Amino acid sequence: MNYQEMYRSFGIDGEVLAFSEEILNDLKDRFDQIDQMAEINQLKVICAMQENRVSEACFQGSTGYGYNDLGRDTLEKVYAHVFRGEDALVRPQITCGTHALALALMSNLRPGDELLSPVGKPYDTLEEVIGIRKSRGSLREYGITYRQADLNPDGSFRYEDIRGAINERTKLVTIQRSKGYALRPSFSVVKIGELIRFIRSVKPDVIIMVDNCYGEFVEEKEPLEVGADMVVGSLIKNPGGGLSPIGGYIVGKKECVENAACRLTSPGLGREVGASLSANRSFFQGLFLAPTVTAAALKGAVFAANLYEKLGFHVIPDGRETRHDIIQAVELQSPERLIAFCKGIQAAAPVDAYVTPEPWDMPGYDAKVIMAAGAFISGSSIELSADGPLKEPYTVYFQGGLTWPHAKLGILKSLQTMKDEGLIIWK
Ligand SMILES: *Cc1c(COP(=O)(O)O)cnc(C)c1O
Numbered sequence: 001m002n003y004q005e006m007y008r009s010f011g012i013d014g015e016v017l018a019f020s021e022e023i024l025n026d027l028k029d030r031f032d033q034i035d036q037m038a039e040i041n042q043l044k045v046i047c048a049m050q051e052n053r054v055s056e057a058c059f060q061g062s063t064g065y066g067y068n069d070l071g072r073d074t075l076e077k078v079y080a081h082v083f084r085g086e087d088a089l090v091r092p093q094i095t096c097g098t099h100a101l102a103l104a105l106m107s108n109l110r111p112g113d114e115l116l117s118p119v120g121k122p123y124d125t126l127e128e129v130i131g132i133r134k135s136r137g138s139l140r141e142y143g144i145t146y147r148q149a150d151l152n153p154d155g156s157f158r159y160e161d162i163r164g165a166i167n168e169r170t171k172l173v174t175i176q177r178s179k180g181y182a183l184r185p186s187f188s189v190v191k192i193g194e195l196i197r198f199i200r201s202v203k204p205d206v207i208i209m210v211d212n213c214y215g216e217f218v219e220e221k222e223p224l225e226v227g228a229d230m231v232v233g234s235l236i237k238n239p240g241g242g243l244s245p246i247g248g249y250i251v252g253k254k255e256c257v258e259n260a261a262c263r264l265t266s267p268g269l270g271r272e273v274g275a276s277l278s279a280n281r282s283f284f285q286g287l288f289l290a291p292t293v294t295a296a297a298l299k300g301a302v303f304a305a306n307l308y309e310k311l312g313f314h315v316i317p318d319g320r321e322t323r324h325d326i327i328q329a330v331e332l333q334s335p336e337r338l339i340a341f342c343k344g345i346q347a348a349a350p351v352d353a354y355v356t357p358e359p360w361d362m363p364g365y366d367a368k369v370i371m372a373a374g375a376f377i378s379g380s381s382i383e384l385s386a387d388g389p390l391k392e393p394y395t396v397y398f399q400g401g402l403t404w405p406h407a408k409l410g411i412l413k414s415l416q417t418m419k420d421e422g423l424i425i426w427k
Pocket of ligand 1 (some may be wrong): 098
């Protein structure tokens with residue numbers, strides 16, 4: 001079978017394929033830049049592994065208390081090196097990104113302290129961690145208050161509001177790198193650096209944390225290199241490379257990481273305990289693959305942006321913008337298109353391709369939500385996935401793809417499904 005016949009066997013017709021070729025012809029330079037970034041970050045990861053003497057013995061796991069777990073301790077040194085921190089905590093006991101962020105916050109704040117977000121509302125799940133939405137065990141229950149400075153409508157920082165929000169109780173500042181599912185721009189590492197410099201000019205000794213979810217390996221630098229004290233993220237996103245089955249990381253100042261370790265396990269025990277079970281090999285191998293996996297996801301995002309923009313849809317970021325994370329939003333303007341898009345992504349998956357995603361009433365949301373994912377690791381969003389709430393403007397959020405050909409197939413299937421259902425005007 002040739003190339004066209006292979007795609008035809010997946011239901012992709014000649015028109016959709018030809019249209020995609022036209023788009024891809026114009027993306028050669030963009031893809032070259034993405035490959036160059038992957039190359040730099042791949043070298044960075046290999047260097048960190050060599051300098052810390054990663055060996056076969058590191059892939060042995062530990063059980064029970066997990067004392068002297070060589071793999072775990074070496075992995076943490078490798079993460080510290082890659083992200084340019086003094087120290088790191090990288091554990092399967094950190095269950096997800098929200099847990100990693102909650103851990104970093106709860107361990108570095110004390111009753112009476114105040115937390116500040118200078119970049120508007122944080123990621124949804126953090127609202128309950130902070131206590132913006134009432135919840136059991138929130139920072140608020142422990143007497144830790146929260147303040148926020150919103151962004152300007154164009155996504156720029158409101159410096160005077162930020163200055164006004166900083167006071168003698170401000171102990172920790174949280175900066176979310178990726179827009180997540182909000183409609184504001186994601187911040188480049190350079191922009192984060194500018195914000196950090198400003199905050200330090202007002203209050204030099206404040207702890208600055210960056211929620212690094214979805215941003216890892218998209219750029220050459222990471223936020224610790226522009227003055228952050230802590231970066232935090234999930235191993236079932238970019239740095240897990242699709243292989244990590246679970247986990248989160250906190251990298252940064254020794255003091256901050258130590259606080260987190262004592263909270264994750266127990267005062268007095270700290271980082272000395274915490275068995276890695278059998279996760280070490282996939283953590284190392286996943287980190288090794290992460291730069292090229294992130295590049296694959298980025299190519300998918302750039303391709304989707306350009307394809308849907310050409311068909312007249314509003315896409316965020318637009319086709320030409322530089323990327324600071326792997327999320328792509330497309331405003332599809334109708335519930336039928338949103339559903340068709342997700343069906344297409346599902347139909348292209350290596351796992352669970354035979355199921356049809358349906359909108360459902362997800363807890364915590366005010367509208368029905370549809371989600372498509374056929375993943376090897378449950379809930380992994382570095383794998384190709386799409387979701388969106390069934391409300392105006394029917395925006396689909398699309399991310400991931402462990403390989404570029406898979407991301408491409410998913411996007412072609414999304415378009416083909418809409419075309420087959422008569423939901424787009426074909427030229
Ligand atoms: C995904 C994400 C989180 C939360 O991670 P989970 O693993 O879903 O708990 C937090 N912040 C941002 C910006 C994210 O993208």
